[in-house]
């Protein structure tokens with residue numbers, strides 16, 4: 001009777017584990033470095049691409065391992081140049097990633113989970129249930145795919161990465177941090193952590209953990225309201241951890257990292273468009289050094305959420321600026337192909 005042994009995905013192994021493997025089969029430790037470079041830096045999809053590895057060793061690797069890779073299943077291009085990818089994972093699940101070109105930057109917006117468990121009422125991804133976490137390689141590969149698109153379609157390098165696609169990155173903490181290690185490592189993509197932003201609903205315990213782990217990337221918090229009742233209505237996570245808990249974790253973050261945060265903020269008609277809402281935001285911005293990105297609302301249905309008036313937007317900007325808080329107003333990109341913030345929902 002033949003026994004079928006499932007082959008392991010070699011990209012789940014750390015460099016240390018790969019080194020152990022090579023030593024265990026009587027090979028040299030440095031072989032691990034060579035293979036690791038093929039797997040990450042050179043994104044090899046096949047062991048036979050590893051031309052500086054002997055045929056015999058390649059055969060051994062093939063017998064034991066597979067190399068899993070994502071595949072861009074479908075690519076849509078917006079009239080503003082934005083590209084949205086439907087990305088197929090090795091088990092057939094799909095996530096979306098977005099390339100956002102501007103004059104100065106090309107940004108990759110990537111997903112960290114299949115679906116999401118957080119139920120923010122204004123977000124299309126929340127309508128999908130959370131299926132699973134992405135592995136580090138599945139996150140890394142989204143960046144590689146967009147880096148290639150950036151070079152082939154725009155003839156420009158990828159400059160920034162934002163974890164603002166599908167899912168809550170902090171609820172996939174270990175794999176997200178692992179992927180960022182590989183993205184920033186010279187043995188991987190060698191992209192500076194200063195060009196990476198992790199966006200989160202703000203889970204206090206995990207914000208503190210990031211601070212303890214001395215992470216070097218930027219942190220953005222999806223705030224949307226600095227009034228507990230209002231925030232709890234639009235983001236149920238706020239019922240579990242209040243603005244006070246969030247503030248406490250942000251103070252811890254700043255104390256340890258000395259890094260500013262960005263608050264992402266959408267202004268909705270009849271929800272948070274009064275002066276008292278803006279004043280609460282101003283006060284929240286005084287807790288630690290911070291700037292505000294006001295994001296245009298991208299409607300996901302005919303529902304209760306509507307973009308607030310230009311007057312409300314102007315009122316927010318004036319109050320923030322009067323208090324010396326940096327504020328940027330972000331226009332949506334890729335709306336025509338459902339690629340804008342909060343619209344990622346595997347529609348096709």
Ligand code: SAH
Pocket residue numbers: 122123124163164165166167168169199200201221222223264265266295296297298299300341342343
């Ligand atoms: N879970 C993470 C990252 C994904 S969402 C987080 O919540 O931060 C990325 C950003 O898009 C967040 O700031 C989110 O609040 C915002 N967003 C969600 N739905 C939106 C919508 N319909 N219009 C505009 N922004 C939206």
